[in-house]
Amino acid sequence: MESGLMHHVALWLAAFLTLGIFSFLYRDNTWYKVCEAIFVGISAGYWFVAYFWDNLYTKFWVGVWVTPMADRPDDWYVLYVGAALGILMLLRLVPKVGWISRWPLAFIVGATAGLYLVTYFASNVMLQIEDTVRPIFGAENDAPIYEIIGNIVVAVGTFTGLIYFFFSKEHRGAFGRAAKVGIFFLMITFGASFGYTVMSRMSLLIGRMDFLFSDWLKLIK
């Protein structure tokens, strides 16, 4: 019985919050402000807790405390460096020594910039270039005519699209015309993905409406 009551409370709460968020579409109002305030508080709390257990606990606490000495790798104590850097981060709250918090920031920025440099170069530049280089008539020279046209369009589109992104050359003359074709390609692509996305965005709304009409109001079974 109690679980039945809990279920009803939860259902009405969810419906209250759903409608509160939707009410923003009409205009800003008290209801929305309440939902917003609750949302910000609870989500910040949730992330803090989830981060604590998923990161600090599993990455640090388990490594330096929970795991028995015998099972630890030889270099387990290196984890303390991470914690030390983290504590330096906390110094941000002390105005006089706040500048020290730049060290952990520098560490994160530097390490990830290095990582991005190579991984993005490999996946975004090298791989894409390799993928673009294909015989126009297909690998076996047996591509049907529409596929040949498609291959030509892909090659031209990639070529002119890249021309558009040139910054150090003025878009004039033949170069400018190629850039113009490139931006045509970009616009077609943007229009297409906008139109394509409508379907999945509508699905989300249908899902919410389904909740209101069938789970909450029980208007449909």
Add this chain to the structure above:
Amino acid sequence: MLFRVAIAFACLFIIAGVAGQPAGDTALAVQQTIAPVTSLIATNHEYDNGTGIDLIWVPSIDDRLAPSRVTGYEVWRSVVGGSGSRIAELPAGANKFTDEQCSRESTYVYSVVAISVAGNAVSISTAPIQPAREWINLHRLNLLAIAFLVSAAVIYFIQSARSGKKLFVRKIAGLDAVDDAIGRATEMGRPILFIPGIQDMDDVQTIAAITILGRVSRVVADYDTKIKMPVSRSLVMTAARETIKASYMAAGRPDAYNDDMVSYVTDEQFGYVAAVDGIMVREKPATCFYLGAFFAESLILAETGNSVGAIQIAGTAMPAQIPFFVAACDFALIGEELFAASAYLSNEPKQLGSLKGQDVGKAVALVVIVVGTMAATIGSAWDVTFMNQLWSALKVVFQTN
């Protein structure tokens, strides 16, 4: 006597183990009807941490003569001094395998068993082999070389710009509007909203956004406009505060700076959006900047911003979100333009030099695409050897693994 029998059994077991067949099956193999694989060779898998061994062999002659006779192959491995185990099953026709689960401390012996309905055939075992580890992955040498080339171009042009060489940079739509947009906010007495995306400082897009913030906040400080910057990552909050503070210092008004200009909301994507939407309708910013890494929230923000009549300047390198910014904002920086913007706005020669370096990268890409596509097409359509060689050479140069 007993001792000899024991030794005999032990030998039998070792043979069985190496061959990977239980003793019973060995008896079956006597009446084999298919030929075993030949020329089985084990080599160290190159450029790894000593965990891989490559196997290559010539498939059973029966596999080639009558394709359906051999149903598959099994790879068996035994550690020298230990028992054998089956590590892989491969379809008929297979002629190589890479064992990636080796330990650097052990020495291994491999054999390959050809499987058929009538019976199995065990190959001769390989010589014992121990995987080796290398210090440098030479398979990635091409990546290193090309990345180095592009980086060298960036550095070269930065240096040449520093030494006073004038560089042309084309107009980037939207960026010239930045000053006007801030001026508009000042005239209207309304704040500027700056959203640096929802990713942390470990995303290069966020760094680019913060660099642009440096420029925007400098103008804001000069004009004495209000700036509002809710963020969803605390590291971004730290960096943004430093940046805005530095801008106010540079403008000679450190007293006008206030930590409240930047505030942390929540890491939660939609919790953050709910709060930013609220700020927008309540404070009615005259200008909104959305620069950095965005996901589904891009359109929610841009539409709400539009409803309060703000001028909106957006830029992201998230390919899926660019269309929404293009459709819903007044100015949108497309992909690479976001990175170019930080250089363009700074107007520092060294920053502009890097744009020229990026262009060298694009020029290389263009040449490779044109030459490669032509080589591939001519090579495969008319069987021109040189073109085919060129094509495969390009493939090797640009492949990644």
Add this chain to the structure above:
Amino acid sequence: MTEALVVTGTNLGVVISLALIAGGVIWLLVRSLKGKEVERRVIFGFVLIAVSAPILFPITFHEQISPVVKAVFDKIESLPAGSTVAISFDFDPAMAPEVQPMANAFTRHCFAKGHKVVFLSIWATGQSLLTSTLDTVVRREFPEKRERIDWVNLGYKAGNQGVLNVIVSDLRKMYPTDVNAVPLDSIPMLAEVKAFRDLSLILAVGGGFPGPKEWVLYVGDPGNVPIAAGAAAVTAPQLYPYYPRQLIGILGGIKSAAEYESAMVDKYPQFDSVDKPGLRMMGPQTLAHMVIMMFIIIGNIVFFRSKRMRSQL
């Protein structure tokens, strides 16, 4: 093509809501011919009606199955009864409205053909959605199918593509037991399934990372197993390059789910009575799309009117 318009459940509600939308659009057209902008709240109102009306008063269309979807349907049809098929639930509640109908239809189809099904998830959030399919489809519609004989639930394993990399050649290394801690070696239907490359087909339902793409790269290609994808509409275009060589077929978004459900009903009329969320959601989808297109047209009328008015001044 009137047969595409089999409107089931025709009733007053449908007529009223359609009339409401049509009337509203005509009113807006008249206004826009005078060059007046439409307020955004009016647009919101129309979207709300277009989505809610067909939920309350269902309108269903008969969907023509497209070749990419048909390829998946035909594959399940053509496998000999008793084949072992895996369905992976790699999505979260936000994506579920789009892809769970596909997972349910796949499950139904496999059982109707007498295949054995391995359920699993490589998304932490997929576990509970997998359970809901087991409850609503497997246990309710196929009570005669027994766990561990006709189907098995392997549950969730962390490790993203790392999991795939292992199970393609050795299932038990990653999953020594099923979700109820029953050792795989004592499960009859998995006696022959040592690895995922032994399966007849893998249906990867999902849309993020890891998803169908990773199934292709880490299982389909190296293990030589046919893979079909059920993906969210947003990610489906990124899968097309893999079709038809590496992916035998793709379902993208709710539209494809509806097509699949239509094909199911055509082949197996006994499933006409079960819930078909794909088809059910196509009514609101269609109406919403039409409303948006109307607004684009109205927007252009307003634009050209005001341009002309300005040029007359």
Add this chain to the structure above:
Amino acid sequence: MRRQLPFILVFAFGLFMIFQYFVPHESSERAYEFLLDWTTIIGIFALAVGIWSLVSVTIEKIKLRKPAWQYSFFTLAGLFLMILFGFTAKVDGHWGFHFYTSEGLQNPMFRSFFDYILTPIQATMFSMLAFFIASAAYRAFRARNVLATLLLIAALIMMMRFNPFLGPVGPLFEKTANWLLNVPSLAANRAIIIGIGLGMVATALKVILGIERGYMGK
């Protein structure tokens, strides 16, 4: 030193990360794993700073009776309850605070708050996109010039592709739509992605070399 040390750190770790990509040796992989662990460990401390900022801003709002200060109580209550639940659990039959086992994540109240408050608001916020995509389409898709017209036509073809009222021309739209996705979109996306890759590389390089220093307030 105080000014220079951060940039030395950026340079050193940036360079290390680049080179470790080319070194398969286990010590390099081990160091890489540790660096990634450090970033996540730092992350929680940084988040604590963020939460502190949120709390102090909210309390100040209440103290100074700033506009809409009343709502701040909901934020504070939500935040503290969530953190409280996340660290309390019933272990060995007793309820208590726990900072050393992750039982808090299983706390029924923590889960209920997540399932019945966070999830519905999240889903609703996300679903508002359906409305916004409609209003954006109304405003943006006007045939102002050639570019806008291309945008408009491509979007219309996409939306028409499954309209059941089109009759025999329906499949034509479907074919065109698929072609648009597979051919011109593929080409343009490649150009965008290559450009982004180069932009990232150049920006990361500038960061590592200390040319780009804006994020440190310089």
